[in-house]
Amino acid sequence: MLRTEPAVNGRSLHKRFVVKASKQVVRALDGVSLDVPAGTLTALVGPDGAGKTTLLRLMAGLMRADEGELRVLGIDVSATPQAVQDRISYMPQRFGLYDDLSVQENLDLYADLHAVSAGQRRERYARLMEMTDLGRFTTRPAGKLSGGMKQKLGLACTLVRSPELLLLDEPTVGVDPLSRRELWQIVQQLVDDEKLSVIVSTAYLDEAERCSHVFVLQEGRLIAQGTPVEIQSHAQGMCFVAAPPKGEPPRLMQARLLDARQDIVDAVPQGGEVHFIRRQGADDAALGQLLAGARAEPVPPRLEDGFMMLLRAHQPAAPNVAPPAVESLAPAEGEPGEVVIEVKDLVRRFGDFVAVASTSFSVRRGEIFGLLGPNGAGKTTTFRMLCGLLPASGGQLRVAGVDLRHARAQARQRIGYVSQKFALYGNLTVRENLSFFGGAYGLRGKKLQERMDTVLRQFDLERELDAPSGQLPGGYRQRLAMATGLLHEPEILFLDEPTSGADPLARREFWRRITALAEGGTTIVITTHFMEEAEYCDRIVIQDAGKVLAIGTPREVRTQALDGEDHEKRIDMEQAFIGIVEKARKEEREKKNEKVAA
Template identity: 65%
Template sequence: MSDAATIIASGLRKTFEAPGGGALHAIDEVSLRVRPGELTALVGPDGAGKTTLLRMMAGLLRPDAGSLQVLGIDVTRAPQAVQDRISYMPQRFGLYEDLSVQENLDLYADLHGVPQELRRERFARMLEMVDMARFTERPAGKLSGGMKQKLGLACTLVRSPDLLLLDEPSVGVDPLSRRDLWKIVQQLVESEKLSVIVSTAYMDEAQRCQQVYVLHAGRLLAEGSPASLTERARGLSYTAIPPAPLPARGLQARLLDATELILDAVPRGSAVHFVRRPEADERDLAQILGSAELQTRPAELEDAFMMLLRRNQQEPDSGTARSQPPEKSIARSQDHGPLIVVRDLVRKFGDFTAVASTSFEVNRGEIFGLLGPNGAGKTTTFRMLCGLLPATSGHLEVAGLNLRTARAQARGRIGYVAQKFSLYGNLTVRENLEFFGGAYGLRGQARQKRLGAMLEQFGLDPQTVSGMLSVGHKQRLAMAAGLLHEPEILFLDEPTSGIDPLARRAFWRTITALAQTGVSIIITTHFMEEAEYCDRIAIQDAGKMLALGTPQQVREQAGGNSATDMNQAFIAIIEQGRGQLPHHEAGGRT
């Protein structure tokens, strides 16, 4: 093997048995060449084959066909020789939560055979790099999500590898933690000339890499530098400014529905960024834009990525909501006043205050975003709003019911989609929906009618065993279960964590349609661009409310304007709240 390549794959294939029988080609005739000392990205939708490819590179899966050389070694013949020279951080890194930070480092050093004389210097360097030297005695289970990811990276690097493989390292972490993780990775590449291959669902992360490989359904769709891939969308990218009072997400939904003309559309500030199909004439846009103002804009990597995915998409409309508004929502949409009222809400765990004197209201049909770093108190607030956790003090009213005195009644009016897939993995899709329909009090024909509607709306196969579903389809099933009883309020706790941009577009099309029927949506997310879909957002940190208002008002509070990136605004508000001067990198993309 030439010194000019860290990895050479040729005609690589990996096939598994599909859940319903037959063959699933997880990797199908993939050939690629990874250069040394660079950051390389693997991007693609859920089920594209990114994790399978990384596991083969790590010597954990054996290819069914083709050849794969890693660091000059045939990984099929000598997987242990490869594993002795690489470090691999999977999506669910195995920290031992009862052990302290230091004990986790010690354990992984033992597993990797790191000599005692090297540990002190290596541990000190890793702890400094991940900014956790102050927390060596803290149990890993007591760390926030972002700190767990940083500790996982430190444990992965207790020895000095020649190649680092990272499988979506920033899934489920907030923009501040994501920025810190990428600073660490880039520092390793620059100072140690380390070769790093990372799979990611974030296009701004792929933008940082020298080489990007786009995968879909096990096949390689495209490869190249971010600049060369972005060139594919040149001349097809636009900004549309909707006329008042049409919200940006309303124009976005209209554009997404025009699939014969439009490849992609997302809200950005008070405008919509969209990409037209190359075969569509610019003059054809007038009929869907109406009186919206149209401007051309430079193409972005995400524009090219979405172009590639749309052109290879097998189910163009699966997961989007096109059904008629539920009758229940229409009947109640005439009610007046806020649907959720929170006044001076406090939750303590012993001496620790998880939520401190929080107040806000949510109106009918409003999409309300609850944002904050890991450990900010968002999930605790959610659990109190859902009646799953009693408040220490304060007033909490949901759908006109006081949660202190009518918690069970209030639960019947709300739907909840948890942060982690919480349905029964050994049951089929239909059996899960049957079970939850019964739990919500649906019986007989009413239950079967709703079950059929949910299966159709979310494009689900009723016979598939739920545990065998992809991450994106599990999310659809959880949504279907939460909406079976036609709730007035839907709580969504980081529902898009770990799913790709294509699935996120479909998800938000569903949410926009639900809000139009009068359903109130309360959502937490770490994708800051998703805040643009919300009517209003609140930003919490350390249990305290730092900002509350429309996305535009929050950007202004952060010292920005309508064009300010929401990641920048979020980081600025958190750092202001913590009494820090704005970080010198806070103005860049994270």
């Protein structure tokens, strides 16, 4: 039966934490009041450190508010947290699957923990296997699943019992667009069929658009709430798109617009154009110069536009980018346009399994090159071979003029690498991490200090010198990882899903810096699951099942996805990606069926 009272009711919630190293008090929640309707899909959005995870953990009874009142399903969660936990399910960002256990064994383990009876299990398992399409993989170890399948298994384990409220903390981080769509179909099905109340925190604003209600948090405060239409209305009449001059990548027009903070609120590449928000009272002549004569067409606002307007309004002094990072970049050595990565018939096998099959492409100096593909497609394996972290089983691979099949160590001196997971030493300070990794790259004395000073200035880390890196906010940890990867002035920078889980503000800042690096001649190779980020690339390759499905400029790939349809039709990169992958998979299934029939 559908509940009439709110699923969650909070009044004047405060939560503070003390940072051990500095003894500084951080206000994670600062007077938050909210009512979450029952039987609906609700989103929590906001920048890193806004308080989303803290709020979810309070709702789950894993923390207690310092002040205020919080009732979940009508229960005072501070007084009786176990009574709440018996009726809800909570999927944190790092859900605890057991890699050595099979899919079925993980499900059984969580069913045992929640005392789910044998009869309930039979009915529930059948429903979950149908929803997640994991029925074919019940004997596979969880550690051998792709990222998207792991998230679906985590969700299934969370749902082995029938909760009245489901809390999801960024469930699609690191998940490709196809798996992301499937996860959201599962969640929507639960809301529609079981009238389940679902609260989800997400860094993807297009996901929040699916929800019936959105709460916007910033620095622990609730700055707005309403339907997606109500949130996006904050940017009504201020959103435009413009096509860059012929031959200019959209990211360069976006960079000019972002730097014009007095006239522009936000700008992002989209479908070969640049989508931007103009400030009220912006100077027409100045805007005309920024657009280089391009015509700006008004477009309806998106939820992300309303979100950005709200953040800027509540933080008017915050810059879009850190100017020193753009101004102080040194140009990379070498001839512009020369080939610095050459891949021919690259193969990687793991036993009988072919992870990468006869892949060929090249990357030029100063190019931003994107490796895209679903989870388990082979792009991470390709990426690791390019970095010299994994030997190839066959084919030719040259990086920075070095044959990686014979001299991987030599090539690594000329490349920088930023991993998907924060790979620096969390107990060391910013200064200590830079000094340690600078020494590992062979930098000493005055040269090391000069490079440390430069990257600290470039990434605006000077005020964080003595802060333990593990206690930095997510955006600053990413800056430190980038600074460390660039200490030795590499010719090529490899970035493995560097913005996974980052909010739109952090992503804009990151790409402004990457644009500046590419303009200085640094070659960038990047993997990402944010398809809007493919629009920043000069060229991209889409892989699936170890094979190359598409390669070319973003425009060429979108044209391939249209496959003879009206080429004037506007599609974004996510639509193109899904279309190309689904078509290739359909063709592969048809080939297998023909072989079976023969």
